[in-house]
Amino acid sequence: MVLDAYASSNPDQVHEDVLQKSRDACYKARDAFYSCLEKESGKKPTEIASVGLLYPKECSLSRTEFVKSCRSSWGPETRGGILEKPYTFSSSSSKFVLLISDVSGGDLFMLEFMHMMTKLRPFVHSFLKEASKMFVLYIYTMGDRPYSRQMAKLLDPKGEYFGERIISRDDGTVRHQKSLDVVLGQEKAVLILDDTENAWPSHKDNLIVIERYHFFASSCKQFDHRFQSLSLLKSDESEPDGALATVLKVLKQTHSLFFEDGGEDLSGRDVRSLLKQVRKEILKGCKVVFSRVFPTKSQAEDHPLWRVAEGLGATCATEVDESVTHVVAVDVGTEKVRWAIREKKFVVHRGWIDAASYLWKKQPEENFGLEQLKKQGTDEKSDDVNI
Incomplete structure (x- = not known):
């Protein structure tokens, strides 16, 4: 019946009617979404920051090709240290590489282009500030490039911690897995922070598994978490005693062991064995x-x-x-x-x-x-x- 009615109507009017119906449906869906959002977060939509999409710049050389070309120039004297402009490690620096993998924390943000809301984990900004003094920081996510850039913008709005060191699934060499082959750093000087152990089948010795942050009820349901979400409990992680603060202590301890004695020659040191040493004390x-x-x-x-x-x-x-x-x-x-x-x-x-x-x-x-x-x-x- 509807098709017949449209067929006998003015085409321009039919087009406008369809557009209006689409608009009405979108507005209805939007209102339902905001209602759910307010129920989950306890905040009105107007109180939640709206963040636009940050599009990545196109690169003439893929990350994988770039890393391979840099690694081919490394000699036997390459040591763990800060990643500098010549894309080699400085032996005199007290920094090595840390991957931040899908770790968020602090405020609520409405991502309209993705029809989703995200919550930054408490203590995340202090964590990044302190970690950046010891490590060269990367973001590595299984999300696509626009998503990874957006998360970087939320975590590091001034671009002072990550720069262009943002790796998405589009940069990976193995489907559905994360690997250090796209990271500028020797494996023995790289630590990984992630909430999913299975994502790193080849690098578990570099991995610090952090507890997943379940602020929203939908997150608990998605990951089969058996307890109530923090939003339903009207609570949140403790800044001084939460997951990020705890991991920061581990990072400081491991970093201190790596650069113990202040020697120039770090070629024989391996962060993986040091991480095991720290864990075995627990x-x-x-x-x-x-x-x-x-x-x-x-x-x-x-x-x-x-x-x-x-x-x-x-x-x-x-x-x-x-x-x-x-x-x-x-x-x-x-x-x-x-x-x-x-x-x-x-x-x-x-x-x-x-x-x-x-x-x-x-x-x-x-x-x-x-x-x-x-x-x-x-x-x-x-x-x-x-x-």
């Missing part, structure tokens, strides 16, 4: 036994949680004895948990290890008891037996 002295955490038929030693605990310096075991300090469990009714309670050992859920891994610090055991696990409704499924 749960040093702890001996952990797991109860009903791993599937029955699996090898406990191959489970990611076992490996994480060992990487944090803990000793892991399959059986209890007097040297055990912690039992990690999901159920108070297991034999190992009953033994731990009887022997006055710590009983915690796996979140204790996860938190230590993300926060790079041993956490208070009382915050990770099994009673907290039940309150949060995070009892984990397992096909193990009660042992």
